[in-house]
Amino acid sequence: MATYTPTQLIGLDNMLTLEERQICDTVREFCDRDLRPHIEDWFEDHTIPRDLGPVFGQMGVLGMHLDGYGCAGTSAVAYGLACMELEAVDSGIRSFVSVQGSLAMYAIHRWGSEEQKQQWLPQMAEGKAIGCFGLTEPDFGSNPAGMRTYAKRDGDDWVISGSKMWITNGSLADVAVVWAKTDDGYAGFLVEKDTPGFTTHDIARKMSLRASITSELVLDNVRVPDSARLPEVNSLRGPLSCLNEARFGIMFGALGAARDCIDQTLEYVKERQVFDKPLSSYQLTQAKLADMVLELDKGILLALQLGRLKDEGKLPHESISLGKLNSTREAIQIARTCRTLLGASGITTEYSPIRHANNLESVLTYEGTAEMHQLILGNALTGEAAFR
Missing domain, CATH: 2.40.110.10 (Butyryl-CoA Dehydrogenase, subunit A, domain 2)
Incomplete structure (x- = not known):
């Protein structure tokens, strides 16, 4: 009987344009070749190399969704898919790219003067300036x-x-x-x-x-x-608009971490023998896998739909809260469940779920806590602001 990858069950590739698939494949190959072999050491050593900036610049992922000034001007969906591949390696990797492009570069691109854009954006797109x-x-x-x-x-x-x-x-x-x-x-x-x-x-x-x-x-x-001074804004609209850009990338990125947890766990349970049978052959194992893939695929479908709306200029900020809340909340639960299937092996960084789970504790909180996004959605549904 044929087996499927999690995203094959929803036919993800069929929902993407040729350019989006090519960007996704290119970033995944880059991550597997140049980042994944080192991520355990970077996590252990509490660092990330600064010289990754020009490497990301060569890949074209820094500010890739912005137009002009050396930026690629890709679709929002393509940017989201790149974030998914980067965070499949580690949330810290995606954070580096997201802060550069969706926060710092976007702030200059959206609210800066022409002189500021010319001075900073080309070299930031190349990763020569962080x-x-x-x-x-x-x-x-x-x-x-x-x-x-x-x-x-x-x-x-x-x-x-x-x-x-x-x-x-x-x-x-x-x-x-x-x-x-x-x-x-x-x-x-x-x-x-x-x-x-x-x-x-x-x-x-x-x-x-x-x-x-x-x-x-x-x-x-x-x-x-x-x-x-950024001359085009004098209110909190400035930073909040940047946060929405970053939250969009997180919505896709957290799902990359979840997918990587499932991928590694699937390999493990097929090989691990328990009572002379593969761990994958037990009903409780399969139930956990089925539930995790269901939430992953639902999250991807939601993120993809919101990405299409963003590309059409029809995405309200409340919908970004919907996606960020869902992706981060489900991703951390998937990482924790995968850790249980890995048993004692799951507490080491030889396998990614415990590292992803630790990272996702931060991702759940930054760019708006889960509770804040619940209140944003509550406000959208009821018209009542319950923040205070």
Whole structure:
């Protein structure tokens, strides 16, 4: 009897364009060849090589869904599929690409001046310059309006003071997109790494996203010219629009982690002998596999539909919350269930589920916690805001 891969059961390839399949296959081959052999060591060593930037740039995945300035201008679905393949290796890998393209580059592309776009986007698309996104603060995550980082106008300059926390790529970045309160609302600033008063401190002893650099940004009377301010926005609409871009990539990416867990577990249970039979031959094993594949495939169908809507310009931000909530919640449960099928072998990084499960603890929380997305959906359904 023929066996199927999880995505063959929904005929995923038949729902993709030729270009989307080619991008998906190319990124998967790159991941298997250049990233997967090293990911256990990067996770163990609590790092990610900075020189991956130009490698990702050569692959064309940095800001790939943006138009112009050296960016590929692919469809949203193609970008999502690339995120799925990257996170099938590790959430830290996808986070590197997502922060670069959907947060830092998107902020400049959407809200920056032409001069800022010309200065930064081509070299960021090539991975020669790395960016980070400074919004979250030690005391303000879900409520960015409460940020304490403040920018005061001083002649032709701005003076910025405050701190940002949990910033992916923070100490790797050549430029930080820093959001601050002003007398007139909120503003984004492009702060270069060597600016006096600007320092970064890496966060150590993480149990999640270990193959990723996470930093604190400290701004101590950092002086930047007005030309460093993103001129097209003066409200929280700026950073929130960037977060929606990142959440879209997470929606696909988390499913990549789930798929990798299932793939590795399927191989294991077919080989593992229990009471002189393959573990795969037992009813409870098959029930777990069936339930996991069902949730994976439902998640992929949802993500694909939302991606098509995004490409048509018809995707409301509430729908992105629907996809992000579903993908992250189901992916972490799949990773945990796969770990049970791996038994004691599942607690080592020889197999990916425990690593993915640890990473997904962060993915479930960042770019909006699961609870915040529940409230966004609740607000959309009832018209009542229950955030406070």
